[in-house]
Amino acid sequence: MLVILCTVPASAINILGTKYVGSIAPGGTDTFPMTIGLGPNENPSDISVEVMGFGQQMDSGFVPIDPANDTNPYSARTFISLDNTTFHLEPGASQPVTATITLPKDVGTGGRYAIIYVHALPVGSGQTTITTAIIVPVLITISGTTPSLTGSITGVDVGSLTVGQPIVVTTTFKNTGNYQYRYIVNNVTITDGNGNIIGEGSAQPWPNSIIPGNTVQYVVTPDVKNLSAGTYTVDSKILLENGQVLDDKTNTFTVGTNYVPPITASSISLTPGSAGTLTSTDGRISILFPQGAVLGDAMVTLQPYSLDSLPSAPAGAKFGATCFEVTGLSGLLSKDATVRVTYSADDLAAAGGDASQLKLSYYDAAQNAWVILSTQVDSSSTTLTATTNHLSVWAVMVSSSTTGGTAAEAAPEATTTKSPLPLTVILVAIIIAGIAFCKSGRK
Numbered sequence: 001m002l003v004i005l006c007t008v009p010a011s012a013i014n015i016l017g018t019k020y021v022g023s024i025a026p027g028g029t030d031t032f033p034m035t036i037g038l039g040p041n042e043n044p045s046d047i048s049v050e051v052m053g054f055g056q057q058m059d060s061g062f063v064p065i066d067p068a069n070d071t072n073p074y075s076a077r078t079f080i081s082l083d084n085t086t087f088h089l090e091p092g093a094s095q096p097v098t099a100t101i102t103l104p105k106d107v108g109t110g111g112r113y114a115i116i117y118v119h120a121l122p123v124g125s126g127q128t129t130i131t132t133a134i135i136v137p138v139l140i141t142i143s144g145t146t147p148s149l150t151g152s153i154t155g156v157d158v159g160s161l162t163v164g165q166p167i168v169v170t171t172t173f174k175n176t177g178n179y180q181y182r183y184i185v186n187n188v189t190i191t192d193g194n195g196n197i198i199g200e201g202s203a204q205p206w207p208n209s210i211i212p213g214n215t216v217q218y219v220v221t222p223d224v225k226n227l228s229a230g231t232y233t234v235d236s237k238i239l240l241e242n243g244q245v246l247d248d249k250t251n252t253f254t255v256g257t258n259y260v261p262p263i264t265a266s267s268i269s270l271t272p273g274s275a276g277t278l279t280s281t282d283g284r285i286s287i288l289f290p291q292g293a294v295l296g297d298a299m300v301t302l303q304p305y306s307l308d309s310l311p312s313a314p315a316g317a318k319f320g321a322t323c324f325e326v327t328g329l330s331g332l333l334s335k336d337a338t339v340r341v342t343y344s345a346d347d348l349a350a351a352g353g354d355a356s357q358l359k360l361s362y363y364d365a366a367q368n369a370w371v372i373l374s375t376q377v378d379s380s381s382t383t384l385t386a387t388t389n390h391l392s393v394w395a396v397m398v399s400s401s402t403t404g405g406t407a408a409e410a411a412p413e414a415t416t417t418k419s420p421l422p423l424t425v426i427l428v429a430i431i432i433a434g435i436a437f438c439k440s441g442r443k
Contacts, residue, residue, distance in 0.1 A: 012038070012039055012042055012132055013036060013037070013038065013045075013047070013118060013119070013120060013132055013133070013134050014036075014037050014038070014039060015034055015035065015036050015037070015118060015134050015136065016034065016035040016037075017032065017033060017034035017035065017136065018134070018136055019136060019137050019138075019139070020032040020099070020101075020136070020137070020138045020139065020140075021139045022101075022139075022140060022141070023140075023141040023142075023143040024101060024103050024140055024141075024142065024143060025103070025142070025143045025144055026103055026104070026105050026106070026107045026142060026144070026145075027103060027104065027105035027107075028102075028103055028143075029100065029101065029102045029103075030100075030101045031098055031099065031100050031101070032098065032099040032100075032101065032138070033096060033097075033098050033099075034096070034097045034098070034099070034116075034118075034136065035094050035095070035096050035097075036049070036089070036094060036095050036096075036097055036118055037089065037092075037093060037094030037095070038089045038090070038091055038092065038093060038094075039091065039092070040091050040092035041091065042091050043091070044088065044089065044090050044091065045088070045089055045120040045121070046086065046087070046088050046089075046120065046121040047086065047087055047088070047089055047095070047118065047119070047120055047121070048085065048086050048117075048118075048119055048120075048121050049082055049084065049085050049086070049097055049116065049117070049118050050064075050085065050116070050117045051077050051080045051081075051082065051099075051114055051115075051116055051117075052064035052065055052066065052067065052070070052077065052114065052115045052116075052117045053065030053066070053067065053069065053070025053071075053072060053075050053077050053114065053115065054072065054075065054076075054077075054113040054114055054115050054137070054138075054211050054214075055115075055214065056208075056210070056211050056214035056215075056216065057216075058172075058215070058216055058217040059206070059216070059217070060206035060207065060208040060210065060216050061208065062115060062135055062137055062208060062211075063115075063135070064115045064117040064135055065115075072113070072212070072213040072214075073213065074110065074111065074112055074113055074178060074211075074212040074213055075112065075113065075114060076101070076112035076113055076114040076138055076140050077114045079101055079102055079103055079104070079107075079112065079114075079140075080099050080100070080101050080114055080116070080138065081099070081100050081102075082097060082098070082099055082100075082116075083097065083098045083100070084096075084097045084098075086121075099116060099138070101138070101140065103140070103142065107142055108142065108145070108178070109142055109145035109146060109147070109148070109178060110141075110142060110145060110146075110147045110148055110177065110178025110179040110212065111139065111140055111141050111142060111147065111178060111179045111180055111212065112140045112142065113137075113138060113139055113140065113180070113211050113212070114138040115135050115136065115137055115138065116135070116136040116138060117133065117134075117135055117136075118133060118134045118135075118136065119132065119133035119134070120132055120133070139180060139209065141179075147177065147178060147179030148177040148178045148179060149177050149179060149181070149240065149244070149246070150176045150177040150246065151173055151174060151175050151176055151177065151181070151210075151238055151246035151247050152173070152174050152176045152247055153171055153172065153173050153236060153238060153247040153248070153249040154172045154173070154174055154215065155170075155171070155172040156169065156170075156171050156172075156234060156236045156249050156250070156251040157169070157170045157171075157172075157251070158234055158251065158253040161227075161253075161255060161259050162307065162321045162346050163258075163259060163260045163321050163322070163344035163345065163346045163347075164260060164261075164262055164263070164284070164304070164321060164322050164323070164324075164344065164346075165262060165306070165307055165321065166221040166261065166262050167190075167199070167221060167222060167224050167259075167261070168219060168220075168221055169188045169190075169201070169219070169220045169221075169222060169234055169236065170217055170218070170219050171186050171188070171203075171217065171218045171219075171220070171236040171238070171249075172215060172216075172217050173186070173210075173215065173216055173217070173218065173238050173246075173247070174213075174214070174215040175210045175211060175212050175213065175214055175215075176212075177212055178212050179212060180209040180210060180211055180212065181209060181210040181240065181246075182205070182209050182210075182241070183205040183240070183241035184205055184206070184210060184238060184239070184240060184241075184246070185202060185203070185204070185205060185238075185239050185240075185241070186202060186203040186218035186220060186236060186237070186238055186239075187200075187201075187202050187236070187237045187239065188200065188201050188202070188203075188220040188222050188234060188235070188236050188237075189222075189234070189235045190222055190224060190232055190233070190234050190235075191232065191233045191235070192230070192232055193230060193231060193232070198224060198225065198227070198232070199222035199223055199224035199225070200222055200223060201220040201221055201222035201223060202220060203218040203219060203220045205241075218238075220236075223261075224259075224261050225261060226258065226259065226260055226261065227255045227258065227259040228255070228258055229255050229256060229257060229258060230254070230255055231252055231253070231254050231255075232252065232253055232254075232255065233250055233251070233252050234250065234251050234252070234253060235248065235249075235250045236248070236249055236250070236251075257345045257346075258345075260282060260284070260344065261282075262304040263280040263281050263282055263284070263285065263302070263303070263304050263324065264281045264303075264304070265301055265302065265303040265304070266278065266279065266280060266281055266301070266302050266303075267299055267300065267301040267302070267328070268289075268299075268300055269297065269298075269299050269300075270289055270293065270294045270297065270298045270299075270300055271294070271297050272291075272292055272294055272295055272296065272297075273291065273292075274291055275288070275289060275290050275291045275293075276288075276289045277289070278300055278302050278326075279302075280302055280324070283342075284322075284341065284342040284344075285302060285322075285324055285339075285340070285341050285342075286339075286340045287300075287302065287326065287337050287338070287339050287340075287391070288337060288338040288340075289333070289335075289337045290335045290336075290337070291335075292334055292335050293333045293334055293335045293336075293337055294329070294333065294334065295334055298328055298329060299328050300326060300327070300328040300329060300391070301326070301327050301328050302324060302325075302326055303324065303325050303326075303327065304324060304325075305323045305324050305325040305393055305394075306323075307319060307321070307323055310323060310363075310393070310395055311363055311368075311370070311393075313370065313397065314369075314370050314372070314397075314399070316399065316400075316401070317361075317370075317372065317397050317398060317399035317401070318350065318397070318398045318399075319350070319395050319396070319397060319398070320343065320344075320346065320347035320348075320350045320351065320358060320395070320396035320397065320398055321344055321346035321347050321350060321396070322341060322343065322344060322346075322347055322395065322396040323393070323394060323395040323396070324393075324394050325392065325393045325394070326391035326392065326394065329391050332389045332390055333388075333389040333390075333391070334389075335389070336387040336388060336389050337387065337388060337389070337391065338385065338386075338387050339360060339385070339386050339387070339388060339394070340383055340384070340385045341360060341383065341384045341385075341394075341396060342381075342382055342383050342384075343355070343358055343382050343383070343384055343396055347396045348382075350398050351398045355377050355379045355382075356377055357398050357399065357400060358375065358377060358384055358396055358397070358398060359372045359373060359375045359384070359386075359396070359397045359398075359399050359401075360372075360373050360375045360384050360385075360386040360394065360396065360397070361373060361394065361395055361396075361397040361399075362388060362390055362391070362392055362393065362394050362395075363392055363393040363394075363395075364390065364392070365392060370395075370397070371390070372397055372399050372401055373386040373387075373388060374386065384396065
């Protein structure tokens with residue numbers, strides 16, 4: 001049971017002075033004024049202001065590090081003092097806070113970094129506490145010194161290869177210098193056994209600086225065509241904006257069976273008076289619309305979809321490797337379309353080699369459920385065929401269930417399982433409802 005306490009409100013903090021970026025000489029001092037306030041409709045709150053270490057997540061997001069765990073040699077935490085660390089704010093009120101930064105004479109070279117952590121203190125007691133916080137980055141350049149711009153790629157990983165899904169190259173990079181980086185670019189190249197370039201891609205710079213001592217990851221999906229079985233080399237470079245290469249590392253990966261990249265979007269213009277066939281760019285997916293399938297003109301698009309984004313599979317079923325999305329239709333078709341999919345080796349492997357277990361399925365968002373269709377399997381041509389009047393997100397499903405007829409007939413009988421809402425979503429919804437109730441009770 002989740003208990004909502006009206007004595008534990010969430011207060012939104014606002015702040016003027018959201019980042020310090022400055023140059024200070026060794027032995028020098030600078031001040032950084034901030035104004036911390038609450039909105040006029042917020043709850044009274046006790047506010048705490050602390051100086052923390054400067055941490056960074058893999059996606060470059062800044063996070064405060066507790067002083068006990070702040071071991072970064074480029075930390076400025078101990079160089080910063082605050083003239084006010086705890087105070088009470090009423091709605092609409094504000095409080096000035098000044099940070100004083102004093103560098104030792106022997107501070108060294110490059111830059112020093114810390115986070116000023118501003119947060120509301122929770123009140124009351126119980127199972128639920130909700131609070132808000134703001135981090136204020138402090139980025140200090142030690143003037144008169146030369147920054148060291150070095151970095152190290154600690155890993156280049158090629159994720160598992162699935163037919164119809166992109167190749168994902170993850171590069172893990174650590175700032176080993178003494179100064180922050182901005183506008184770092186990650187370039188990735190894939191070559192075959194003969195050294196021919198068969199795929200390239202880049203990751204754009206993170207919006208945040210990369211702080212010394214911290215590690216981030218860049219994710220690139222190179223533009224790659226079909227790959228035959230064999231061994232390939234991936235080369236990953238990390239470069240500064242001026243083209244200086246900070247590090248370059250290669251790795252190899254093996255393709256066991258022929259790899260086919262994701263489809264690219266393809267479209268067809270449908271009219272009520274004519275039939276039409278929408279085909280994927282690789283020819284693996286086709287949708288035949290009979291004359292009269294639509295009641296008005298429609299531009300229908302077939303586009304790739306990520307396996308990781310699919311709603312949970314029904315109980316007793318699992319996904320194969322092929323999925324896609326059809327957009328452009330505002331409702332059901334007037335006449336059933338015929339969907340034909342060439343299943344891949346990865347689809348067949350998911351079914352344990354038994355093609356009869358492969359079914360075409362679509363996701364009914366209105367019912368929050370998958371509908372597994374009666375599917376014709378032709379193992380000689382490795383195709384799956386089904387008819388439907390519902391076009392949305394589609395997937396090849398591994399299931400022993402069979403449902404006869406068209407999508408319209410099959411939907412009531414189909415093996416469908418409503419995807420349960422994640423517990424975190426339920427808890428957040430309850431919390432929001434409880435806060436709204438508490439606020440309404442105070443009016």
